[in-house]
Amino acid sequence: MINSIPFYTEEKVAIFIDGSNLYAAARALEFDIDYKKLLEWIASQGRLVRAFYYTALIDDHEYSPIRPLVDWLDYNGYSMVTKPTKEFIDSQGRKKIKGNMDIELAIDMMEMADNVDHIMLFSGDGDFRRLIEAVQRKGVRVTIVSTIKSSPPMVADELRRQANHFLELEVLAPHIQRHGQQSVRSHQNEDYDETNGNAVPPPRRKTS
Numbered sequence: 001m002i003n004s005i006p007f008y009t010e011e012k013v014a015i016f017i018d019g020s021n022l023y024a025a026a027r028a029l030e031f032d033i034d035y036k037k038l039l040e041w042i043a044s045q046g047r048l049v050r051a052f053y054y055t056a057l058i059d060d061h062e063y064s065p066i067r068p069l070v071d072w073l074d075y076n077g078y079s080m081v082t083k084p085t086k087e088f089i090d091s092q093g094r095k096k097i098k099g100n101m102d103i104e105l106a107i108d109m110m111e112m113a114d115n116v117d118h119i120m121l122f123s124g125d126g127d128f129r130r131l132i133e134a135v136q137r138k139g140v141r142v143t144i145v146s147t148i149k150s151s152p153p154m155v156a157d158e159l160r161r162q163a164n165h166f167l168e169l170e171v172l173a174p175h176i177q178r179h180g181q182q183s184v185r186s187h188q189n190e191d192y193d194e195t196n197g198n199a200v201p202p203p204r205r206k207t208s
Contacts, residue, residue, distance in 0.1 A: 005165045007045035012116040018123030019055035025169050028150035034178035039077050041175045053078045054101035056085045106131045113138045126156025
């Protein structure tokens with residue numbers, strides 16, 4: 001239950017969204033995220049200070065499926081942090097695309113830690129465990145939002161253990177899901193290496 005995680009009306013909250021990780025978790029649970037609803041839900045729990053969204057962009061393509069979402073988020077309350085993806089050839093000679101945003105997220109979180117009471121990280125990446133530990137030493141409470149309901153689980157066990165709280169994405173879904181749209185599974189990008197980057201195209205968004 002979400003009620004098991006304490007929220008306080010005067011508590012300053014910042015959220016950090018690992019774009020590709022959250023997309024993959026929502027896709028595993030077969031629902032699309034309504035990012036407007038997400039902001040509204042967070043704002044109803046405390047004083048939302050900043051909402052960061054991190055993703056890499058494929059800049060050399062005529063059309064990037066992620067660009068409409070990036071533009072929408074940028075105009076609707078999110079602080080967008082992006083960078084170009086990099087192409088590489090794997091061991092089988094296939095062209096792959098990757099773009100890792102971990103450093104950018106870590107720097108921003110450490111800077112924000114002195115100005116907030118509660119940080120919510122939408123990611124299950126175990127590489128963030130030491131970052132969470134460092135933020136907690138500054139007196140900030142940290143909630144991880146991901147899922148253990150997928151197979152395999154999308155959240156690393158060490159990250160979940162380090163956090164003050166873990167919020168199951170499936171439990172949060174009724175508050176933030178987008179209705180009446182096609183499944184996120186129809187937006188897969190076969191050329192993207194999800195284990196190394198953040199350029200997975202998210203679900204298409206309404207602009208009104």
